[in-house]
Amino acid sequence: MGHAENKLGFGQGEGELLGFTYPKPLPMRLDRWLVSQRPEQSRARIQKFIDAGYVEVNGVTGQAKTPLRHGDLVQLWMPPPEPLEYLKPEAIxxxxxxxxxxxxxxxxxxxxxxxxxxxxxxxxxxxxxxxxxxxxxxxxxxxxxxxxxxxxxxxxxxxxxxxxxxxxxxxxxxxxxxxxxxxxxxxxxxxxxxxxxxxxxxxxxxxxxxxxxxxxxxxxxxxxxxxxxxxxxxxxxxxxxxxxxxxxxxxxxxxxxxxxxxxxxxxxxxxxxxxxxxxxxxxxxxxxxxxxxxxxxxxxxxxxxxxxxxxxxxxxxxxxxx
The missing domain is CATH 3.30.2350.10 (Pseudouridine synthase)
Incomplete structure (x- = not known):
């Protein structure tokens, strides 16, 4: 869904708002399905997004255990990656x-x-x-x-x-x-x-x-x-x-x-x-x-x-x- 202003206060270019429609006939937990849709993210990070209120299901803030049903609209706000500047290279x-x-x-x-x-x-x-x-x-x-x-x-x-x-x-x-x-x-x-x-x-x-x-x-x-x-x-x-x-x-x-x-x-x-x-x-x-x-x-x-x-x-x- 691209960059947009959202209720969390992130503005244009600050992260990304993604939209998914749940396609399966059987229910599935919100956190598990999002991990399958975003393989580059760890499950722990996805759960942090959910806990922070960055995920909505049909316009309502989701919980990790929220059961998804066919046709549900899931919106995930991806905040910008944390900078790595404080991570120091070490000669290990x-x-x-x-x-x-x-x-x-x-x-x-x-x-x-x-x-x-x-x-x-x-x-x-x-x-x-x-x-x-x-x-x-x-x-x-x-x-x-x-x-x-x-x-x-x-x-x-x-x-x-x-x-x-x-x-x-x-x-x-x-x-x-x-x-x-x-x-x-x-x-x-x-x-x-x-x-x-x-x-x-x-x-x-x-x-x-x-x-x-x-x-x-x-x-x-x-x-x-x-x-x-x-x-x-x-x-x-x-x-x-x-x-x-x-x-x-x-x-x-x-x-x-x-x-x-x-x-x-x-x-x-x-x-x-x-x-x-x-x-x-x-x-x-x-x-x-x-x-x-x-x-x-x-x-x-x-x-x-x-x-x-x-x-x-x-x-x-x-x-x-x-």
């Missing part, structure tokens, strides 16, 4: 697996957050990327320039970052449509009774501890599906390989805890247990990332070597369980 070492003018693939170490957040605007992967790629600001806006998907702070391995707006949108669509593939290695407590399986369970905020996530009722969270395969057993521990159909926050960790095999070293979803070796966080590593190049269309597969702590853990478990 980056392990580059691949790079061209469209994208960069890194092997992320443990202990580094992917992008800044309020109260944490330094020492992130984005700060290092801004130093490495001076043209990154403005791609994706806000505090997530170029970020296609995330890894938890203490999860290691493959992560792809877009270096152009075109690449960002195309790669995010690949993630959403499962064209991109993401596989992980993880060591869990216990020994699964079968050699493979699939965990399907909606993930949402934990009902008591809002800093954590949990498997919740379908209407209270977002659909999540994790496939797993047993690679090795080590007594009371197991090495699993995971493949994601979806990419919810803490998905593998939450699903593993849900089936009674929490991730080794996970302080949030595993009971405090003495670890076989010292770990910087959970023993979870994004070992393989597959995607179609956003410009050439070439299928590309990237593999990230295991970090030293993960290798030491496996060596110890193999030696003590032979």
């Amino acid at each position: 070492p980056l392990e580059v697996l691949f790079e061209d003018k469209h994208l960069i693939v890194l092997n992320k170490p443990a202990g580094i957050t992917v992008h800044p957040a309020p109260g944490n605007k330094t020492g992130t992967l984005v700060n290092g990327l801004l130093h490495h790629c001076p043209d990154l600001p403005g791609i994706g806006g806000e505090m997530r320039p170029g970020i296609v998907h995330r890894l938890d702070k203490d999860t290691t391995g493959c992560i792809v970052i877009a270096k152009s707006q075109e690449a960002l949108v195309k790669l995010q669509i690949q993630i959403q449509q499962r064209i991109a593939s993401r596989e992980y290695l993880g060591v869990v407590h216990g020994a699964p009774k079968t050699t493979e399986g699939t965990v399907v369970g909606a993930i949402g905020r934990h009902p008591i501890d809002r800093k954590k996530y949990a498997v919740v009722a379908d209407e209270q969270g977002r659909y999540a599906c994790t496939h797993w395969r047993l690679l090795e057993r080590f007594g009371d521990y197991s090495l699993l390989r995971f493949k994601l159909d979806t990419g919810r926050t803490h998905q593998i960790r939450v699903h593993c805890a849900h089936i009674g095999h929490p991730m080794v070293g996970d302080v949030n979803y595993s009971r405090c247990r003495k670890l076989p070796v010292e770990l910087p966080g959970q023993a979870l590593h994004a070992v393989e990332l597959g995607l179609n190049h956003p410009v050439t269309g070439e299928r590309m597969i990237f593999e990230a070597p295991l970090p030293g702590s993960f290798e030491r853990l496996l060596k110890h478990l193999r030696l003590t369980n032979t």
Whole structure:
């Protein structure tokens, strides 16, 4: 619908007013549908827009849970992206697996957050990327320039970052449509009774501890599906390989805890247990990332070597369980 004056006080050129007509026969939550319509925006950012009153349904301010019905008119006011001027480039070492003018693939170490957040605007992967790629600001806006998907702070391995707006949108669509593939290695407590399986369970905020996530009722969270395969057993521990159909926050960790095999070293979803070796966080590593190049269309597969702590853990478990 273009630029316009709106009741929130934004004037010509200050953001953008977008209009959508809900086309589906079955109802759907407002926040979920808007995320599907704006793949370049995170769900958290869309929810912030809704909470701030930037979204109307048929002329009435919407709520995240507002059910959309066929023919409803949804208007979303997109305020201008927050400037990145306060985000300082930092000379943070980056392990580059691949790079061209469209994208960069890194092997992320443990202990580094992917992008800044309020109260944490330094020492992130984005700060290092801004130093490495001076043209990154403005791609994706806000505090997530170029970020296609995330890894938890203490999860290691493959992560792809877009270096152009075109690449960002195309790669995010690949993630959403499962064209991109993401596989992980993880060591869990216990020994699964079968050699493979699939965990399907909606993930949402934990009902008591809002800093954590949990498997919740379908209407209270977002659909999540994790496939797993047993690679090795080590007594009371197991090495699993995971493949994601979806990419919810803490998905593998939450699903593993849900089936009674929490991730080794996970302080949030595993009971405090003495670890076989010292770990910087959970023993979870994004070992393989597959995607179609956003410009050439070439299928590309990237593999990230295991970090030293993960290798030491496996060596110890193999030696003590032979």
